[in-house]
Amino acid sequence: MSEKTLSSMKIIPATASDYNELMSISKGIYRGVDPLPFRYHEWLADPQRKMFVAKSEGKVVGFLLFVLVDGGRTAVSDSLRVAPWMRGHGIARAMQQFCLDNLRSNHPEVSRILFVEASETPQRELTQYQHIHSKAIISISIPYEQMEEKIKLLEGRLEGVGGRRPVVALSPSEVLCLFEDPCTTEGLLPKGLLIHSWIPYSTHRSNLEMLLKRGVVWFYSQHSDSVSECVTSPRSSDASEICIGTNITKSSTSDYFTAQQEPFAPNPVPLPHSSSQPSPLARTSCGFLSLGCSPFPVPLGQGIYCFDIDLFGTDPVSAQTHVLHQLIEMQRVLPAGGGVVCYLFAEKSLRAELTQFCQGLEPFYEVTEQHVLETESYTVIPKSLM
Ligand SMILES: CC(C)(COP(=O)(O)OP(=O)(O)OC[C@H]1O[C@@H](n2cnc3c(N)ncnc32)[C@H](O)[C@@H]1OP(=O)(O)O)[C@@H](O)C(=O)NCCC(=O)NCCS
Incomplete structure (x- = not known):
């Protein structure tokens, strides 16, 4: 994927109509033990969850949500995924950056961002974060x-x-x-x-x-x-x-x-x-x-x-x-x-x-x-x- 395509990619709030496309990029995630298919509509209606999709040429290619907890002081990033055919081109990084910007502008009360990862995550990814507990x-x-x-x-x-x-x-x-x-x-x-x-x-x-x-x-x-x-x-x-x-x-x-x-x-x-x-x-x-x-x-x-x-x-x-x-x-x-x-x-x-x-x-x-x-x-x- 070219830088041009990445720059033309849109990250926008997720809607109910994104469900089917989102499910098609989520096949096999977490070896089939993915809560998103069952929870999607419930989470969409939850004011504490902010959900975003990345769209390229009008198609869903990525998803990320954050949950506001601790009375709105902490945001927890969750359910990140990118379409298998679009991985390795910086989409996840762009979505995470978007979320940080969104939090700064729309949720200035958030002072802490947490992230929960599974052991498969390469250390490369973990180095950007301070380790809290395992x-x-x-x-x-x-x-x-x-x-x-x-x-x-x-x-x-x-x-x-x-x-x-x-x-x-x-x-x-x-x-x-x-x-x-x-x-x-x-x-x-x-x-x-x-x-x-x-x-x-x-x-x-x-x-x-x-x-x-x-x-x-x-x-x-x-x-x-x-x-x-x-x-x-x-x-x-x-x-x-x-x-x-x-x-x-x-x-x-x-x-x-x-x-x-x-x-x-x-x-x-x-x-x-x-x-x-x-x-x-x-x-x-x-x-x-x-x-x-x-x-x-x-x-x-x-x-x-x-x-x-x-x-x-x-x-x-x-x-x-x-x-x-x-x-x-x-x-x-x-x-x-x-x-x-x-x-x-x-x-x-x-x-x-x-x-x-x-x-x-x-x-x-x-x-x-x-x-x-x-x-x-x-x-x-x-x-x-x-
Ligand atoms: C993990 C995944 C989202 C990476 O997407 P990607 O678009 O290929 O990633 P990028 O090209 O932006 O490159 C890696 C960047 O994504 C982020 N990233 C990669 N893997 C990650 C992971 N497991 N958890 C969180 N962030 C991750 C990091 O910000 C990383 O940036 P860095 O290189 O500056 O450290 C993608 O492989 C995927 O959908 N995997 C299946 C679902 C999954 O495992 N999700 C993560 C757990 S919530």
Whole structure:
């Protein structure tokens, strides 16, 4: 592609009518586990997502989006792709530059740009960014008809290492309360980032509220050897009063229960809810947290879904327990037939144990590491100087 063609290329906001062309340049991306085909129209309507297409001679040749998080202070670049026949000519670079310019002009409140990359990225690309954190990815593929058998296998394996940790499904108010405790942010979240389904979030309340609307399943547990220092005050039957660490915190639940659900948004019931029994939250160690997304269909095959489990904490038995519970929960909402590709995102120290735990489940080796990167020296130029 000539420089002339590149200069005549247009980068413009994406519209619903770009869908078909965009799908035709996206074939095979991420080995068929691409969220964009299913999410495109939903993301288009999301005011926090800004989506752009590159067009050459009127045809879609590239796509990039950024998500505004942290109350609008951070932009996360995501879903970059260029038509296979147009790669290697600077289109991706031009789109990224366009996005930076767009952010400077239209979103001057953004002061940080993050980017999440998979391990395949050549170091050449990574050198432009400051490395923030990396997590291990373990991927497994489970055909629908084998789901129960595989879950039983994992249950048996967990018994072998001393049984499960008690895990609770957090209510929306408990999620908000959990992150009011600095222990959670400092002790559980590396660099204070809650990375969920490839997007890094701070614990800014707007991010939590957004995640609560997305049908994310939040599980939490304490290490069995942690000592309860929580004031053992009588627990309210009202779920809005919960205890974390040494605090009793009141928070409103009503706003968050009205959250809209995604098509297959899990609504966890099988686990004890922390308001109905002595809660592992009522302890002081930072414990272990996991987030399971709503399984979403991917182009890999008919009836194939993707399911992300983001794990926070370093205790191997807790990690295994959470994976098992998240799979059980996901199985409840997974449509019959097909199957699921499941990605586990965990601290790198957990890779060996989790890989061993998943032995006997078919691996889906696409990526093995996830890197959070920050654009070096992003500065907002005051409008008056532009
Ligand atoms: C990665 C991809 C977008 C590169 O597109 P391209 O137009 O061939 O790239 P360019 O010709 O502009 O050259 C590379 C530039 O693109 C960007 N880039 C390349 N690979 C990238 C990657 N994996 N992630 C982010 N940016 C990348 C960099 O800005 C790089 O600039 P630099 O050379 O100054 O470092 C393209 O190969 C593609 O669509 N791959 C499949 C989807 C994919 O892997 N997307 C990236 C993960 S989100």
